[in-house]
Amino acid sequence: ELKVEQNPLFLSMQEGKNYTIYCNYSTTSDRLYWYRQDPGKSLESLFVLLSNGAVKQEGRLMASLDTKARLSTLHITAAVHDLSATYFCAALLLIQGAQKLVFGQGTRLTINP
Amino acid sequence: GAVVSQHPSRVICKSGTSVKIECRSLDFQATTMFWYRQFPKQSLMLMATSNEGSKATYEQGVEKDKFLINHASLTLSTLTVTSAHPEDSSFYICSARRGNQGYQETQYFGPGTRLLVL
Numbered sequence: 722e723l724k725v726e727q728n729p730l731f732l733s734m735q736e737g738k739n740y741t742i743y744c745n746y747s748t749t750s751d752r753l754y755w756y757r758q759d760p761g762k763s764l765e766s767l768f769v770l771l772s773n774g775a776v777k778q779e780g781r782l783m784a785s786l787d788t789k790a791r792l793s794t795l796h797i798t799a800a801v802h803d804l805s806a807t808y809f810c811a812a813l814l815l816i817q818g819a820q821k822l823v824f825g826q827g828t829r830l831t832i833n834p
Numbered sequence: 835g836a837v838v839s840q841h842p843s844r845v846i847c848k849s850g851t852s853v854k855i856e857c858r859s860l861d862f863q864a865t866t867m868f869w870y871r872q873f874p875k876q877s878l879m880l881m882a883t884s885n886e887g888s889k890a891t892y893e894q895g896v897e898k899d900k901f902l903i904n905h906a907s908l909t910l911s912t913l914t915v916t917s918a919h920p921e922d923s924s925f926y927i928c929s930a931r932r933g934n935q936g937y938q939e940t941q942y943f944g945p946g947t948r949l950l951v952l
Contacts (some may be wrong), residue, residue, distance in 0.1 A: 761924075
């Protein structure tokens with residue numbers, strides 16, 4: 722079955738701590754996306770990762786991609802309250818001859834003062 | 835950056851009525867548009883893919899007669915929920931992709947439309 726799985730689904734952490742969200746996908750993908758969603762809002766694009774070993778950083782967030790392991794990570798450094806949101810990864814997967822964006826379940830991140 | 839708009843942002847309707855949601859790419863031409871549905875606290879599920887000037891391709895389990903999609907121009911796609919019922923209440927998000935490099939192009943997401951069917 723073609724799928725994208727995130728771990729953990731819920732994450733509550735203290736400000737200042739580091740943590741990592743994992744995203745596994747079940748088949749070869751050309752690209753991997755990370756999005757942020759605030760309550761009641763649509764998706765905000767964070768990163769797109771295009772190749773094995775790709776690493777991108779923006780502020781306290783860093784995303785990486787290991788295409789051999791079919792794994793992407795989103796690392797949060799010294800978390801602050803403003804990063805509280807739901808984070809989705811999405812992999813572009815070939816499904817029945819068409820490239821489709823398949824989303825993970827989402828990781829609900831709560832950062833406590 | 836590319837901007838995608840949706841209208842309306844939220845709609846409340848009575849059961850049995852039809853609702854039309856518009857998705858527009860404001861500063862680029864979108865050969866392909868996607869419609870997603872997101873139930874509370876769940877992920878986004880692709881409903882259908884529409885290409886300008888051709889019939890939409892629906893995902894398994896999505897009723898094409900209930901969710902009518904029209905992609906009449908390179909900047910506009912519409913989703914009509916026909917005979918809406920309470921179980922259709924959801925957050926509907928469209929996405930648009932430029933046409934010149936196929937799937938390698940980034941998808942840009944609209945702000946979403948929250949539908950509540952009473």
